[in-house]
Amino acid sequence: MLDTALPPTIHESRLSLQRLLPRLRKSFPTEIEGADWAAFEDRLERHFPVLFDLLWQVYGPSYDFFFHVEQILRTCAESWLERDADLKSLDAIREGHAHWYQSNRVVGAMAYVDLFSGDLSGLREKISYLNELGVTYLHLMPLFKSPDGDDDGGYAISSYREVDPALGTMDDLRELAAELRQQGMSLVLDFVFNHTSDEHEWAQQARKGSEEFEKYYWMFPDREEPDQYEQTLRPIFPDAHPGSFTYHTSIGKWVWTTFNNFQWDLNYKNPDVFNAMAGEMLYLANAGVEMLRMDAVPFLWKEKGTNCENLEQAHLLIQAFNAIARIAAPALIFKSEAIVAPDEIKKYVSEEECHLSYNPPLMVQLWNSLASRNARLMLHSLPKRFELPQGCSWVNYLRCHDDIGWGFEDRDMWEVGMNPHDHRWFLNHFFTGNHESSFGRGRLFQHNPVTGDARICGTTASLCGLEKALYEGDELQTEYAIRRILMLYGIIFTMGGIPLIYLGDEIGLVNDYDYPEDPEKAGDDRWLHRPSFDWEKAENRKNPDTVEGKLFSGMLKLSQIRKNNQAFHETRTEFVDVGNHHVFGYFRVHEGQSILCLANFNDEPAIVSATRLRQLGMRKTFTDLVAGQSIVATERLVLEPLQFMAIL
Ligand code: GLC
Numbered sequence: 001m002l003d004t005a006l007p008p009t010i011h012e013s014r015l016s017l018q019r020l021l022p023r024l025r026k027s028f029p030t031e032i033e034g035a036d037w038a039a040f041e042d043r044l045e046r047h048f049p050v051l052f053d054l055l056w057q058v059y060g061p062s063y064d065f066f067f068h069v070e071q072i073l074r075t076c077a078e079s080w081l082e083r084d085a086d087l088k089s090l091d092a093i094r095e096g097h098a099h100w101y102q103s104n105r106v107v108g109a110m111a112y113v114d115l116f117s118g119d120l121s122g123l124r125e126k127i128s129y130l131n132e133l134g135v136t137y138l139h140l141m142p143l144f145k146s147p148d149g150d151d152d153g154g155y156a157i158s159s160y161r162e163v164d165p166a167l168g169t170m171d172d173l174r175e176l177a178a179e180l181r182q183q184g185m186s187l188v189l190d191f192v193f194n195h196t197s198d199e200h201e202w203a204q205q206a207r208k209g210s211e212e213f214e215k216y217y218w219m220f221p222d223r224e225e226p227d228q229y230e231q232t233l234r235p236i237f238p239d240a241h242p243g244s245f246t247y248h249t250s251i252g253k254w255v256w257t258t259f260n261n262f263q264w265d266l267n268y269k270n271p272d273v274f275n276a277m278a279g280e281m282l283y284l285a286n287a288g289v290e291m292l293r294m295d296a297v298p299f300l301w302k303e304k305g306t307n308c309e310n311l312e313q314a315h316l317l318i319q320a321f322n323a324i325a326r327i328a329a330p331a332l333i334f335k336s337e338a339i340v341a342p343d344e345i346k347k348y349v350s351e352e353e354c355h356l357s358y359n360p361p362l363m364v365q366l367w368n369s370l371a372s373r374n375a376r377l378m379l380h381s382l383p384k385r386f387e388l389p390q391g392c393s394w395v396n397y398l399r400c401h402d403d404i405g406w407g408f409e410d411r412d413m414w415e416v417g418m419n420p421h422d423h424r425w426f427l428n429h430f431f432t433g434n435h436e437s438s439f440g441r442g443r444l445f446q447h448n449p450v451t452g453d454a455r456i457c458g459t460t461a462s463l464c465g466l467e468k469a470l471y472e473g474d475e476l477q478t479e480y481a482i483r484r485i486l487m488l489y490g491i492i493f494t495m496g497g498i499p500l501i502y503l504g505d506e507i508g509l510v511n512d513y514d515y516p517e518d519p520e521k522a523g524d525d526r527w528l529h530r531p532s533f534d535w536e537k538a539e540n541r542k543n544p545d546t547v548e549g550k551l552f553s554g555m556l557k558l559s560q561i562r563k564n565n566q567a568f569h570e571t572r573t574e575f576v577d578v579g580n581h582h583v584f585g586y587f588r589v590h591e592g593q594s595i596l597c598l599a600n601f602n603d604e605p606a607i608v609s610a611t612r613l614r615q616l617g618m619r620k621t622f623t624d625l626v627a628g629q630s631i632v633a634t635e636r637l638v639l640e641p642l643q644f645m646a647i648l
Helices: 008-027 035-059 065-082 085-096 113-117 120-125 127-133 170-182 201-207 224-230 271-286 312-328 342-348 360-372 376-385 410-415 420-431 466-472 475-494 525-529 535-542 547-564 610-615
Strands: 108-111 137-140 159-163 186-191 195-197 245-248 253-256 263-265 291-294 333-336 356-358 393-397 443-445 455-457 498-502 573-576 583-590 593-600 606-609 621-624 629-632 636-639 644-647
Touching (some): 035 065, 035 085, 035 312, 065 271, 085 170, 108 113, 127 547, 137 291, 159 170, 159 271, 186 271, 253 263, 271 291, 271 312, 312 342, 360 393, 376 573, 393 475, 455 525, 466 475, 475 498, 475 593, 583 606, 593 636, 610 636
Parallel strands (some): 108 137, 108 498, 137 186, 291 333, 393 498
Antiparallel strands (some): 245 253, 583 593, 593 644, 621 629
16 A cells, blocks of 8 residues: 655655565575574665665666666675674674764774885784774775776775785785774775776776676767866866876777776766675675775766766765665765865765765864964854764864865855965965975975966975974974974864874874885875885884974873863864964863863964953863863963863
8 A cells, every 4th residue: 555645766665675575585595594684674674765765866767777776685685694793793783872983982093004014914013003092993095906007096996806915815904804893993995986997897898898888987989078078077186187088099989087097987877887886885894894985975976067076966876875884784884085165075974975074174274274373264164164964973184195275165265354366375385385484395286377276295294394393403393393283183183073193193204205216106296295104213102202202192192181081072062262363262062071172373372361261161270181280370371382272
């Protein structure tokens, strides 16, 4: 009997499940005995209507829609039946404690396996170092098979099921994931699902003229359609690759390549592509990956006449991947990598889409405040965009393996009296050391002489002035650089969300100027800020008189402060104007605990009046958790240059 109050796809989904379930059971006659299968059916009942509806919205008109739905269910069932017991028990725990990633105990770190530890087995030996820092979330950069030579730092994947032989094997990966899990750490890997490398099996088949696999990509016999699309596209790597299409002489076709020539965009208009990638996703989940960094999400869907970024179908597809994870690997969660306009970023974040998101608005504001030595723009802009839907969280970071692009909302800049163009020009000059007030030692990335646009490369230490200060042997500036790094990380560790450390920042690794000697890296300046981890320097962390010792112990303290204080749980952050534009302030409040965080972005002391503190509800005496001191502020509170406080 049809319930006419329900939307048509709900009826359809029920009918479809009624029809498909017995067929599914029949395909796995022996495997489905036991409670595990019942759990699977239970989740199918709960999540299939959502999945069906999403797929219907994207692929509904396709004549073989139901065939594809059945294929997806088979993939889910197969994957579930192959999932090992340990992961299934994690599924159960995570289902019961869904928002675990909002805990103040979560601390993230990221690294390239080869640069950090040589290979995957080397990494297992370094787990104790990660434990020392309190890391519970480890993002390893792409480690799958990829073309020799330039492979965009591994983001050109030739097989989602084979580890790069130089790093190890799939078994090594599974063992590493299991060991991390044992030690309370979640493994995070990228899901590079917008494109494959041109050496992926599918691409190779397409090159050979396979009709089936040509449809996996966007291939055109001539420039007619690429020209039409390009009228509204923006180039992503204009230096390396000016347009969005590449002509492949061997096949006589133009292929859509948003990033590099060797990264072929997948064509999600073809439901086979979605199904195949769902299979790859579940394969990663079954290898023990707990979190997927959803790479380059804005580009998934393309339509003529649009900029082919952030289109509605991209959201629907990510939600469909999410629904599949809920059915077949419920412990798996997603983090979105949407480096787009601030207001677009949040659209990817919800429990139905990506539970987590990088927080580029915070990242760029921090660098801006550092250069400007004030927090005006940040205080004006962040409160408008910080709040996330229930159950979601930011991943707060200072920098990652990519460049820093000045993704402010222009409107916000005008509102505080800044000219967006001129201010971006200032920041680029500042961070490349070309401004009189500069301490940064970065380099421009993808400079577009026509528009003047550019982004910045550089390690945290080099951008914070450590490289310059050490080179000049300037002790005061060295001290200030250390303070800057710890102040920025202080904010990252205490602001609502998961803090993400780029491993090496905790010992102040500076830019690597040797990267152009490696032909695989020479063409991509982002290698400037991806130095090899220096284990000799890391040894100095034990000596409190060294730069490494000061940074590491400072970072460790921040990590402990976060873990020991309930106020840093979840994401709620109340921004406050403390009456001094050099000082950035916010409250973290949770379960009866309230902590006021203050950061002085100036190289001079900054004063917050006692009256303002009282207005904010602070008493005369409080404790600064960072300095481990109690403070009496009868008339005023003085922050040292570049000081970060967390006061209770
Ligand atoms: C993401 C990665 C970046 C890569 C691009 C293409 O933005 O962070 O490093 O170049 O995707 O995969």
